[in-house]
Amino acid sequence: MTRIAVIGLGSMGFGMARQVLGAGHVTHGFDINPDAESRFRDEGGAEGALPEIAQTLDIVGLVVLNAEQTETVLFGPDGIVGQMRKGAVIVASATVAPDFAREMARRCDEAGVLYLDAPVSGGVVGASSGTLSVMAAGRAEAFEAARPYLDAVAKRVFDLGAESGAGSAMKAVNQLLAGVNLAVMTEAITFGMTQGVSPEKFMEIIPQCAGTSWMLEDRVPQIVNGDYTAKSMINIWPKDLGIVMDIARSAGFSAPITAATLQQFLAAAGIGLGHEDDAALAKLYARNVGLTLPGEG
Numbered sequence: 001m002t003r004i005a006v007i008g009l010g011s012m013g014f015g016m017a018r019q020v021l022g023a024g025h026v027t028h029g030f031d032i033n034p035d036a037e038s039r040f041r042d043e044g045g046a047e048g049a050l051p052e053i054a055q056t057l058d059i060v061g062l063v064v065l066n067a068e069q070t071e072t073v074l075f076g077p078d079g080i081v082g083q084m085r086k087g088a089v090i091v092a093s094a095t096v097a098p099d100f101a102r103e104m105a106r107r108c109d110e111a112g113v114l115y116l117d118a119p120v121s122g123g124v125v126g127a128s129s130g131t132l133s134v135m136a137a138g139r140a141e142a143f144e145a146a147r148p149y150l151d152a153v154a155k156r157v158f159d160l161g162a163e164s165g166a167g168s169a170m171k172a173v174n175q176l177l178a179g180v181n182l183a184v185m186t187e188a189i190t191f192g193m194t195q196g197v198s199p200e201k202f203m204e205i206i207p208q209c210a211g212t213s214w215m216l217e218d219r220v221p222q223i224v225n226g227d228y229t230a231k232s233m234i235n236i237w238p239k240d241l242g243i244v245m246d247i248a249r250s251a252g253f254s255a256p257i258t259a260a261t262l263q264q265f266l267a268a269a270g271i272g273l274g275h276e277d278d279a280a281l282a283k284l285y286a287r288n289v290g291l292t293l294p295g296e297g
């Protein structure tokens with residue numbers, strides 16, 4: 001039986017951990033938020049504190065928010081890498097810069113622990129149904145060791161080669177598209193309101209037309225229902241589009257549409273929307289022109 005820990009039981013990690021548990025593996029769930037940990041144990045998650053069980057683990061799935069949290073979990077004062085057995089694998093799924101992924105892989109390698117650079121796409125719906133797309137890169141042994149976990153969380157695993165960083169580069173390409181599509185959806189839905197097109201009509205008609213996108217269809221219901229409980233926070237986007245802009249700059253690549261999108265997310269975070277669902281970007285547009293969105297006022 002494979003012994004797996006999922007670290008980071010937030011919007012994505014909780015659903016992924018449930019899928020791993022549902023696939024029949026001994027599954028531990030860890031988070032700095034004790035409520036998330038006890039919720040997972042209530043669902044059948046295995047008992048045991050991390051330092052005591054680290055040596056028993058075959059796979060650690062890492063679904064924290066960013067590079068800083070990833071590094072803390074792996075190499076911080078209680079870093080897990082130093083406690084794992086040789087040949088066990090880290091599957092690192094936070095969206096991070098390619099250089100950072102390469103560096104984590106190198107340090108894991110030095111410690112004799114395998115590392116898979118494995119960012120994910122498919123949103124909370126994909127995480128909670130085991131249908132994520134994983135953009136993975138790492139040594140063949142890392143893919144092989146990670147297989148039971150990948151089978152549980154993903155519908156598709158794309159093998160981007162032996163060198164970590166290639167998965168994160170692919171994810172940056174996806175985030176450019178996802179961020180721009182999301183922002184332009186909020187621009188279009190609020191523009192429509194100024195022309196007498198209700199959010200309900202937008203949701204009914206645009207998904208059947210050429211202007212649709214996965215992000216549009218996934219996020220429009222939040223606006224129509226006026227429910228901005230975070231499944232993917234506004235605050236994720238300055239991070240992700242910041243990664244895109246940083247690596248574009250170092251490639252001498254001009255990305256004007258991404259740059260404008262990043263400014264919109266920064267402005268939304270600046271007016272206090274950072275912890276709301278990213279569909280709340282519509283509120284920025286609405287406030288600028290005095291529109292009332294569903295569920296407001």
Ligand SMILES: NC(=O)C1=CN([C@@H]2O[C@H](COP(=O)(O)OP(=O)(O)OC[C@H]3O[C@@H](n4cnc5c(N)ncnc54)[C@H](O)[C@@H]3O)[C@@H](O)[C@H]2O)C=CC1
Binds near residue numbers: 008072121233
């Ligand atoms: N939310 C989404 O739709 C998607 C998110 N992503 C990416 O996946 C990653 C996770 O995203 P979310 O789940 O939305 O973020 P989140 O903020 O909801 O979850 C992160 C979790 O990690 C926990 N955490 C932080 N530091 C920790 C530590 N030292 N030890 C244990 N737990 C710790 C937090 O308490 C939190 O529960 C991010 O990199 C994000 O960019 C990728 C695809 C979709």
Ligand SMILES: O=C(O)C(=O)[C@@H](O)CO
Binds near residue numbers: 124
């Ligand atoms: O699923 C993805 O890909 C995403 O990054 C979004 O859902 C935003 O976090």
